[in-house]
Structure formats: structure tokens, C-alpha cells
Amino acid sequence: MAEGALAGVRVLELGLAIAAPQCCQVLADHGADVIKVEPPGGDKTRWALPHKDGESLYFDAHNRGKRSVIVDLKRGQGRAFFLRLAETADVVVTNYGADVPQRLGIGYPELRSRNPAIVMAHITGFGSTGPSRSFGAYDGIIQAMSGVAWLTGTAESGPTVVGPFVADHMAAAQAVIGILLALIERQRTGTGSFVDISMLDGYVGVLAHHVGEVLDLGLEPEPPGNRVPIAFAGTYEASDGLVYLAPLAPDAWRAFCRVIEAPEWVSATDRRWLLEDGRPLVEAVVARWCRSRSRAEVVAVLRAAGVPCGPVNRVGEAVADPELWARGALTRVRGPSGLEVSVPGPAVPVGLADGRRARRVPRAGEHTRSVLAELGYAADDVAELYSAGVVADPPEQAG
Numbered sequence: 001m002a003e004g005a006l007a008g009v010r011v012l013e014l015g016l017a018i019a020a021p022q023c024c025q026v027l028a029d030h031g032a033d034v035i036k037v038e039p040p041g042g043d044k045t046r047w048a049l050p051h052k053d054g055e056s057l058y059f060d061a062h063n064r065g066k067r068s069v070i071v072d073l074k075r076g077q078g079r080a081f082f083l084r085l086a087e088t089a090d091v092v093v094t095n096y097g098a099d100v101p102q103r104l105g106i107g108y109p110e111l112r113s114r115n116p117a118i119v120m121a122h123i124t125g126f127g128s129t130g131p132s133r134s135f136g137a138y139d140g141i142i143q144a145m146s147g148v149a150w151l152t153g154t155a156e157s158g159p160t161v162v163g164p165f166v167a168d169h170m171a172a173a174q175a176v177i178g179i180l181l182a183l184i185e186r187q188r189t190g191t192g193s194f195v196d197i198s199m200l201d202g203y204v205g206v207l208a209h210h211v212g213e214v215l216d217l218g219l220e221p222e223p224p225g226n227r228v229p230i231a232f233a234g235t236y237e238a239s240d241g242l243v244y245l246a247p248l249a250p251d252a253w254r255a256f257c258r259v260i261e262a263p264e265w266v267s268a269t270d271r272r273w274l275l276e277d278g279r280p281l282v283e284a285v286v287a288r289w290c291r292s293r294s295r296a297e298v299v300a301v302l303r304a305a306g307v308p309c310g311p312v313n314r315v316g317e318a319v320a321d322p323e324l325w326a327r328g329a330l331t332r333v334r335g336p337s338g339l340e341v342s343v344p345g346p347a348v349p350v351g352l353a354d355g356r357r358a359r360r361v362p363r364a365g366e367h368t369r370s371v372l373a374e375l376g377y378a379a380d381d382v383a384e385l386y387s388a389g390v391v392a393d394p395p396e397q398a399g
Helices: 019-029 076-086 100-104 108-114 139-146 166-189 199-207 209-215 250-259 271-275 279-291 295-304 315-319 322-327 368-374 379-387
Strands: 010-014 033-038 067-071 091-094 119-124 194-198 234-238 241-245 309-311 330-334 340-344
Touching: 010 019, 010 076, 019 033, 019 091, 019 119, 019 166, 033 076, 067 076, 067 368, 076 108, 076 379, 091 166, 108 119, 119 166, 139 166, 139 199, 166 194, 166 199, 194 199, 199 209, 234 279, 234 295, 241 279, 241 295, 250 295, 295 309, 322 330, 368 379
Parallel strands: 010 033, 010 091, 033 067, 091 119, 119 194
Antiparallel strands: 234 241, 241 309, 330 340
């Protein structure tokens, strides 16, 4: 049984929705002992849509491989429990509001005073500093404010947010990177760090060359639809659906021209004309060629010639791809109710853990008693915490 690259690292999650839970799921996938600290009643996204037989597919997609405790952090005994737990931890991850940890008395200064080596990652919409720090944010707000929504869609459709919650997932991935860097830094210095993750900062980063295009060239890009404005690539209709063609490299372009029987374009060394006056002609020829073939035919012929391309899949087609299942990019987990559901699998196949928790989503408070025992709480103290409602077991076991 593989313990994973992060075996021995303890992570405390104070998270809800996607960003912090997804970050901690990645850490758990790679062997970290992630303890999800939930409020009384459990993380509210345990009931988020969509459902299957009462099971939240939303929640199950972001919470495998963890342990769960229920504790009321608004109570003094609950805060004491968390700080005692933090003394044993390497990392705390939260996406609570910017000031919430401080108001609860469990902010980074309090954690560091108890455990100087601790790393705290705080994911917020706009970061922990600056005038916008206290404002709430959701994925769509970040997409809209970043400029990315403006570059998505067409002039006719107007700005369009990306369907999946990409800004949340990007923030989760950046938090993972920040945590790993902080742990490496700790090996050198012996002390922890505060990892300040702003969803807006990270999503603006994907603008890449558009930043210089606007600030240095004075050009304001417009929504390009499925075309790439600076290269010949885009979406075309086949006889039974859509395909995406990307003959970007010179060799691929020459091969593409031969396949579509346009030899006069093969020797075009200056392809800037394709992006200006010549593009409508090229678009018309390519569109006509694609319409006379099925998606499978277009993809097979072009791939055989070395031209990058692929079908534009519906979600159902994408997740039915056996290669994704074979690689573990898609997998099945057992949810809190015991129901098996389909979810994305680990994206990075290095140092994965395969223990008994790896493919399970915990019930709310399932591990409260075992974590109290690990911390050395006496039986009388445990009984007092339960009777006072400071901690709890899963609802079906409570009392």
C-alpha cells in the first residue's frame, strides 16, 4: 500500500464550496492526513446540488480522502480544541472570509504562537490585503472582473463566463503550489509561512500576453469566439458535429494544406495574411472540407497527417472516454451515504496514496472521537464537550 508523497503531513481544512476543499483533496490524494473541521451540522455544501439519491455530487467531487470532525469554533472550548489540534498540524487551509479566522481567534498569529512551523493558506476572492479584502466573491464574479469573461464568447453573444468553476479550481491549484513551496521553505528555515491566495490575482494571470497587448501596445482585445486571433486555429462544423483544428506549427500547417488539397498555401512562409485579408478565403475552404466529412473522419485524417485536432465533445462524450478512466483522470468514490459516484480523479500521478480513505468521502463528524483520542483528551473531558454541544458525531450517531 502506497502512503503517498505527503505521508506524515497533517492538514487542517476550514473550508466550504470548492477552493479550500479542492486544495485539501489534492493534498489528501498524495498522502496528507487531512482533517476537515466542520461547523455544527456539517459543511453546508454537503447538501449542494446536483444530487443522486440524496447524495451531493458537488460535495463528493471535492472531499475524498479526508477525515471529518464537527466542532463549534465560536465556543471557547471549540477554539481550544482547534488550537490544540493545530499544535500537531503542518498546514491549515481556509477559504473563510478574510477576517473570519481572526474573529474566531484562530488566525495565523494565533496559530504561529502555538506552532511556529505551521503553514497557513488563506484563499479569498481578493487576497488578505488591499481595499477589496473584505468583499465576498464567487467564481463568476472573479471571471467577470478578471477580463477573462470579456475574452470568452463572441461579439454577438457578449462576455461569457466559462461553464465550470475554473477560477475556484485555479485558486485551489495555486494554494497547493503555495503550500508545497512553504513546506520546502520550512525545511530550510524551520518556520512556517502565511500563503495569501487571491482568486482574482490568479485568474488575471491567465491573461498572459493580453496584459502587454493592452498596457504596452494600447490594443483592447475583443471576444474571439472559438478562433485564435494570433494564429490559424478554431472550431469548424463537420457533418455530425464540431471539430477543433490547430495546425499551428510550420510542419503541421504544410501537412494540413496537403490534406485539404490547397497546395498553393503550403509554401506560404509569411502567414500573417491568414490573419488579415486572406483569412476569409482560408476559412471558407476549411469549412467546406470539414462539412463533407464526419468528426471521426476529420480527426482520423488530420491526426494521421500529424495535424493537431480533436472533436468538440459534449460533456457526456468527454467523460465516456475510456482513456480517461484508464489513466485515473476519472474515478469512482464512495460518498458519505455509501453510494458510489463518479468524480474527477487525481490530475498528477506522482506520489499518490492508495490507503482505505483514498476513495471515500467522510460523513460529517465521522472522526471526531478518534481525533479527540489522538489529542489525549480524557474521557470526562470528551463527555463534557459532547454534552455542551461543542463537538459532535455524524448526525445518525449523535447522542
